[in-house]
Amino acid sequence: MKRVVLGILLVLALGALAMLPGRLERAVQQGIEDKGLPISYGDLQIRLFQRQIQVQGLQSSQTVPTKAARLQFKTSIDTLLLEGIQWWPLFRNKQLKANTLRIAAPQVQVRLDTAQWIDSLPQSGTKLDLELIVHEIDLARGFLAWEQTGPIDRHFQIEDIAAQLHPAPIRPGEAILPALLDAYEVELRCITTTDSNALHRAHIGQMLARSTDSSLQVLDLEVYPQFTPAAFNQRLYYKRDQLNVSVAKLAASGLDFDRLLEQQLDCRHLLIQDIRINDLADRNLPHNPRRRHPLPQPYLLDLPMALTIDSVAIRNGQIRYAEIPPGRKLPGYVDFTDLQADLYKISNDSLFWTQHDQLSARINCKLYGQAALYVNFQFPMQARPWTYHYQGYLHAFDMPNANVIMEQAADMRVLTGQVKSLSFQATANEQLAWGPLEFYYENLDVAFLKEKNGFVKNVVSDLVEWWAFPQENLKHKKHRIGNMHKQYDSSRSFFYQLWQTVLSGIQSVILPNIILPHPLKHEKVEGE
Template identity: 20%
Template sequence: MADRKPKNKIVWIIAIAMALMLLLFAVLQFSAKRYVENLLNKKIPDHIHLVYDKIEVNLLTGSLLITDVTLDISNRNAGNEHTEMHLESISMEGFGYYNYILGNTIGADKIKLLNPKVRYYNDNTTNKITSDKPLETGTEKVFVLDHLEIEDGEIVNIQNETNTIKFTVENFNLSLENLQLDKETVTHKIPFSYGDYKLNTGKVYADLGPYEALSLSGTNIDKRVLQLSNLSLKSKYNKRTLSKKLDKEHDYIDLEIPKVRLVNMDFGFRAERFFLNTKSVVFQNPKMQIYRDKLVQDDYEQKKLYSQMLRELPIDLNISEVRIKDGYIAYSELVKTGTVPGEIVFSDLKASMSNVSNIYENEEKTEIMAKAKLMGEAPIELTWNFDSKEGNDPFFVSGVVTNFKSKSINQFLRSNLRAEAEGDVEELYFTLSGDAVSASGDMKMNYEDFRFTVLKKDRMGVNKLLTFVGNIFTNDGSKSDKMGYRYGEIYAERDKTKSFFNYLWLNVMDGMVNTLTGDGEKD
């Protein structure tokens, strides 16, 4: 009996201790929940309105769950609401008490945002927030998060004035590892550092302005490989409606690319400037149709050559290689009312571009090589390089066209040049070097029975006089060297209100005229 009393006493002590511990834990659990509620209800700035259903806190696991969350954010000064967000839940797991209490680190294993729906309203006053209080960027606390997950989100950007959608992303899913925010990173454009990430989305839509819109059926980023599915860049209106809305010339565009793939992609900010680096970009089976209504007022704004465009990009771009696989391009122009638009087609297009960069870490030029079939028949090759570092935009182009049947391009010639052609071009070679002002080069052709027919202004009949006079000066190909070639020179000055390809066309046309009408001898 004597031994039993001490044992009972020990049991009672243990039971009382456990009860006290449970009571203390319950008090701490309740206090923690009240602390979080007080923090959310009283510490959030006035321009942010937060509503939620319930809060669950578990001190043992260091977890937090907030359900049915609605967050409205207004402009601090103007008071107008610009962001609405609703989430099914916000959860946190593995809060680090030890480092928080004894150190300067606020950390957790995982934060998850479930089904966030974001609506952002563009407003001109949103970016004009002013405050007499200086921005506090320094902090001694370090925030560390092992894993951030956003599941099944949606983002919609709405233009406030017109109530039109400018940008949407459906089924937004993001996984981000090893986030850290400290007094150094908080001053950066992206205020935290991070490790590996994964991103995939459903449909993406972007309004690119008054005339075009871009859409994707989905995106996926994993291990720094980005894949875009079913990219579409199209005019918002059909050709006729677009022409009625224009006050100056603007192309109708219909571009579809089933797959775009970027490999070894890296992006971010260096100081205040955004950068994008990638080893390879591949466009699979792009199909583009461009239509220009020449009856609309010309656009006399000066156009930039591609080297200047690259040099003046607002971002740092460095792409080692760009490839186009099995592409198709059709360009058509309407020159006269009541006529069929003339069209030029390039099919089976394969192209590679190297050193597409404005970083200038090396002295390499941008090199382009392209092969296609002109009008679906004649093989055409183009080699082109330019140096975006140089202010005068120097470039070099060489091209080859073989087995070209001139009748295949007559639809374009009738519409655009009021002419038709007869005969075959077996081989055409040209080389061309120039800059932003002018270009020169040489050409050689091997052709048979090549002749022009000049049409009347209404394109309904032949202008016999001009056709006769023109063909007096056009050699049919019979007067050539022993290899069957005739030679010509090229010179053209650039019209700065036109594109680079207009510049290239002027040079090729000058070379053809010189080859056809000159003495045909090699200098």
């Protein structure tokens, strides 16, 4: 009799187990319908004894209105596989425990239409009625595309996403995203986007992030204009620089990933390897009088993203700044090659500056690939009003190499001349920059570029060539020590302020005091 009863119970148990997958599938479908979720799928398999749930052909489409725009989401997942499920906690405590969630070929497309908006917003946010505990999430062959349409069309796309995530538990009633990660390893490939005005396009070959060493690497970064120089300018009313930038490697170590998710950059060290910058400015376009360039300290403190970086190293950099002067078609340029730079204590955290006093930078490079140039900066972050200091030293240099900028920017050509050395020490604030400059040179011969039918100008140029520029200024002879003095122009860039300040000191040395304003008059001293 007992055997019969046990047999009946066994049959009933097996029958219940056989019907359980179907009941679970209906429960899943009912939950989707009850919540009104825009989700569909092709096939759902519940493997009770293998402790697996597999969903294939998962698709979702949803439109979310906001005050600024209308968002359209389209999502598809080729295969979603949940492995190592513990069934008993699921039925008893609404607690879904699993070892691994595998997501194959997920594709997410987001379209933002800024031409559509509404005054009131519905409550949004997908929340779970159960606690989700998954030890590992494996994601492979992912794709993400974001597109904005409206007055300015923009886009962001990642062609290949692979990730291994170890998420923290998601409690009942909590929003699914963003979930905190206990550990992670993420690899993104072929990332493309545009800037806010859709003038430049950016491309990243590969991005790697790992929690094991708190690192983030960006490989093969490129930024370039989307249009030819002529077409670029036609889209502008005011002057805007055209940038071509490439970086072989950008690596952050000691990165706080949790703070990064909160839009705060906190890391110990940032390496920028093999950077190339080509900056072209066309001065034929009017300058935007409303655009302001604050000093580095307030600019840093006013950044929308909180950041603290202990040190930044730039290795093997090259920078070319090119400028088309008004009325000209061809640019002049200045080259800085073999650039190495180190920056220390970069932060806009007010608490950070209670323990440190200044941001500093050390830069060394070669001017036009020939002359060694060293510049140091100090930016005090506590003292008011804002003030900063910089010192520089330029080694021997053949001056005709600078004609590529002098002919276009100053209507003059250096025929001969050798710089023996140039050194300067400057202090700058929101009103002006000033300081001494020593410029030693020999065999200087300068010719002004003369215009046709400009007799008066030609005569003046001839007189200046003959009278204004002494052929030499050598330290061991009686020589001149110049003074830099330049009013601060907040509508101009930081680099422009530096260049104009140093140029004022060079003018102080080579021009006669009789035509110089009082702050620029040089001092004559005996040779050493």
